Amino acid sequence: EVQLVESGGGLVQPGGSLRLSCAASGFTFSTYWMSWVRQAPGKGLEWVANIKKEGSEKHYVDSVKGRFTISRDNAKNSMYLQMNSLRAEDTAVYYCAREGWESSGFDCWGQGTLVTVSS
Amino acid sequence: QSVLTQSPSASGTPGQRVTISCSGSSSNIGSNFVFWYRHLPGTAPKLLIYMNHQRPSGVPDRFSGSKSGTSASLAISGLRSEDEADYYCAAWDGSLSGWVFGGGTKLTVL
Numbered sequence: 754e755v756q757l758v759e760s761g762g763g764l765v766q767p768g769g770s771l772r773l774s775c776a777a778s779g780f781t782f783s784t785y786w787m788s789w790v791r792q793a794p795g796k797g798l799e800w801v802a803n804i805k806k807e808g809s810e811k812h813y814v815d816s817v818k819g820r821f822t823i824s825r826d827n828a829k830n831s832m833y834l835q836m837n838s839l840r841a842e843d844t845a846v847y848y849c850a851r852e853g854w855e856s857s858g859f860d861c862w863g864q865g866t867l868v869t870v871s872s
Numbered sequence: 873q874s875v876l877t878q879s880p881s882a883s884g885t886p887g888q889r890v891t892i893s894c895s896g897s898s899s900n901i902g903s904n905f906v907f908w909y910r911h912l913p914g915t916a917p918k919l920l921i922y923m924n925h926q927r928p929s930g931v932p933d934r935f936s937g938s939k940s941g942t943s944a945s946l947a948i949s950g951l952r953s954e955d956e957a958d959y960y961c962a963a964w965d966g967s968l969s970g971w972v973f974g975g976g977t978k979l980t981v982l
Contacts, residue, residue, distance in 0.1 A: 788971065790917075792911075798917065800970060800971035803971070853922070857919075858909075858919050858962070859907070859917070860922070862918070863916060
């Protein structure tokens, strides 16, 4: 069964850091692009970042550039999101999502992990 | 403000057909595929439509997608109470080098 499980969320003060993890199973992780997508309270879905299969190419939404870093370890079937200089507006449920082959969209999602930035 | 524009709400009665629209620009919908997702807050979003009109296996043919120029739409026929959810369109934006989502449409089945 294809599965994505996020972890690492929690309460952090403004300006603090947090590292999210996404553990993948049930598929060949190294052959897929992967993304982080978030949903702030009462808001819609917002794509945050993605990373190419071998990690050589990464893209970020403007609002997190310079603060967040996406990475992956294909040997551990895992993806990460290092979040620094966190702001209140980063408060959201963060989802890990697989980008399917050949333009098939985000075809698998995790259940999400909640990040709350508050003093 | 989302890059893709959706009406915030839509509604219909059981058995009816509803359409949810999504408007973008030449850098996203106009030059790339459109995708549709269904989401109930607190759960994992689900892919409904990919490549403008293709349905993943397991998605009933009551759901259909279309695209014309810089706009796209999702149609749901034979509306059921379990179709109540938030629906999002998405596309790759070449100018932003990133994925963009619509603001979401909350579908209510009356």
